[in-house]
Amino acid sequence: MRDDLIYLDYAATTPLDPQVAELMSAMLKNDTSFANSSAVHIAGRRASVIVEQAAAQLARLLNCAPAELIWTSGATESNNLAITGAARYRTHRGKHLITMPTEHKAVADVFRALETQGFDVTWLSPDESGSLDLQDLDAAFRDDTTLVSIMYVNNETGVLQDIAAIGERCRNRDVLFHVDAAQGVGKLPFDLASLPVDLASMTAHKVYGPTGIGALYIADRPRCHVEPLYYGGGQQHGVRPGTLPVTLIAAFGLAAEIATSSMATDFEHVQALRERLWAGLQPIAGVVRNGDAENSYPGILNVSIDDIEGESLLLALEPLCVATGSACNSQNQEPSYVLRALGRDDALAQSAVRVSFGRMSTESEIDFAVERYRESVERLRAIAPGRAASAT
Amino acid sequence: MTFEPYSDEVRKLFSHPEHAGEVDGGVESFVEDQGVRIRLTMAHIDDRIEELRFQAWGCPHLLAACEWFCATCETGTLADLRHFERSELMQTLAVPVEKTGRILVLEDAVRSLGAAVRDTST
Numbered sequence: 001m002r003d004d005l006i007y008l009d010y011a012a013t014t015p016l017d018p019q020v021a022e023l024m025s026a027m028l029k030n031d032t033s034f035a036n037s038s039a040v041h042i043a044g045r046r047a048s049v050i051v052e053q054a055a056a057q058l059a060r061l062l063n064c065a066p067a068e069l070i071w072t073s074g075a076t077e078s079n080n081l082a083i084t085g086a087a088r089y090r091t092h093r094g095k096h097l098i099t100m101p102t103e104h105k106a107v108a109d110v111f112r113a114l115e116t117q118g119f120d121v122t123w124l125s126p127d128e129s130g131s132l133d134l135q136d137l138d139a140a141f142r143d144d145t146t147l148v149s150i151m152y153v154n155n156e157t158g159v160l161q162d163i164a165a166i167g168e169r170c171r172n173r174d175v176l177f178h179v180d181a182a183q184g185v186g187k188l189p190f191d192l193a194s195l196p197v198d199l200a201s202m203t204a205h206k207v208y209g210p211t212g213i214g215a216l217y218i219a220d221r222p223r224c225h226v227e228p229l230y231y232g233g234g235q236q237h238g239v240r241p242g243t244l245p246v247t248l249i250a251a252f253g254l255a256a257e258i259a260t261s262s263m264a265t266d267f268e269h270v271q272a273l274r275e276r277l278w279a280g281l282q283p284i285a286g287v288v289r290n291g292d293a294e295n296s297y298p299g300i301l302n303v304s305i306d307d308i309e310g311e312s313l314l315l316a317l318e319p320l321c322v323a324t325g326s327a328c329n330s331q332n333q334e335p336s337y338v339l340r341a342l343g344r345d346d347a348l349a350q351s352a353v354r355v356s357f358g359r360m361s362t363e364s365e366i367d368f369a370v371e372r373y374r375e376s377v378e379r380l381r382a383i384a385p386g387r388a389a390s391a392t
Numbered sequence: 393m394t395f396e397p398y399s400d401e402v403r404k405l406f407s408h409p410e411h412a413g414e415v416d417g418g419v420e421s422f423v424e425d426q427g428v429r430i431r432l433t434m435a436h437i438d439d440r441i442e443e444l445r446f447q448a449w450g451c452p453h454l455l456a457a458c459e460w461f462c463a464t465c466e467t468g469t470l471a472d473l474r475h476f477e478r479s480e481l482m483q484t485l486a487v488p489v490e491k492t493g494r495i496l497v498l499e500d501a502v503r504s505l506g507a508a509v510r511d512t513s514t
């Protein structure tokens with residue numbers, strides 16, 4: 001990390017793993033890695049082998065078949081392709097879809113778009129901890145339900161959903177189940193051989209790979225189909241055509257391989273950091289933890305603070321790089337819709353700060369963050385007038 | 393295009409609000425609106441502003457605006473309060489137009505302070 005900033009926004013995007021950076025650098029300088037992997041000449045065949053190797057690496061992480069993976073530009077595209085593609089493919093069965101308002105915008109906005117195209121969406125609210133009540137899901141199924149989409153790890157709070165139980169309910173009703181797994185893949189076990197999941201979205205840049213490359217898992221058994229969003233050269237069975245970015249794919253593959261071997265160590269590391277961070281922040285008056293402390297990925301800690309303005313807090317916290325709301329939406333200072341859905345009022349939702357950390361984070365960075373947070377809150381409170389100040 | 397929400401001036405005033413605080417026994421105004429709160433306190437001798445302080449709860453632009461106002465008007469005259477206009481402030485600090493409402497709250501607080509002075513003088 002650069003000396004002038006402390007990066008604690010790993011849920012937005014992670015730094016490149018040094019091994020991944022080294023691989024990319026070598027490939028970008030290589031004279032044949034740029035080749036079109038669909039070409040039949042020798043350079044193309046070499047590129048094709050690299051792509052196959054990366055698919056095998058990612059498939060090992062997910063315990064699925066390499067052929068079940070489609071390369072995309074990232075989780076946003078994967079979500080769009082999975083949800084829109086599956087919903088459209090199954091219109092002969094019905095047009096009812098189920099999701100939650102706490103999904104990432106890359107999912108929620110797809111459903112909103114589908115609502116304008118004649119689909120009927122049921123939005124299941126979470127309980128106060130952020131979890132889906134399975135009884136609510138049971139009650140929401142209809143004869144014309146074709147797809148359920150629920151995320152694995154919430155990007156703002158880290159709260160986990162019971163993917164196995166949700167998937168089981170979908171399978172029993174022959175309803176497709178899509179999981180936005182962008183925050184979970186490579187950080188938590190996500191075994192697609194045992195989980196009843198039909199479609200899963202993921203991206204490299206949340207797991208120490210580069211931005212610009214993601215993947216969509218499309219289950220082969222039972223066979224799942226999606227309608228393509230666009231058309232072109234027929235690559236990837238026509239599901240997602242286009243010349244493949246070989247270097248990015250190789251980088252994703254290596255990042256997945258590293259994640260496979262380091263997942264347990266990484267988990268223990270971020271768990272210890274979150275405990276340290278929360279122990280430091282908890283004594284500050286008015287601090288509230290957002291999301292379930294137990295049932296959550298420990299690389300994310302989301303806290304609100306009573307009567308502190310969120311935008312000022314974020315600036316006061318510099319050089320900490322943390323997030324308010326979801327990072328993808330950080331230019332919008334509206335209160336987090338995820339925290340509002342969890343029952344937080346506007347003021348608490350607006351003051352929420354998401355601190356997220358990972359493999360490269362250190363105890364000293366966490367200690368610095370705690371100190372900075374304390375100082376900032378103290379300073380802003382000292383400047384603020386009381387609510388009961390008298391007008392003259 | 394880069395996204396830099398705060399001008400250097402806003403960053404400077406936000407980080408070092410030298411006029412944050414209150415004037416004991418001074419004339420005061422308090423306005424709460426648009427999701428922000430501002431309290432201004434002032435000591436004056438006749439027409440001359442001797443000391444001007446603010447307390448505020450709001451975004452960095454608002455806090456910087458309060459500091460800019462106090463720094464600009466302190467040692468000025470009461471007429472400066474009457475003539476205070478947001479346009480110069482917004483231009484100097486490069487306040488985005490969507491935050492005009494919050495700056496209007498400061499304008500209200502300044503007017504309210506002027507009115508408080510008149511009330512205490514009569």
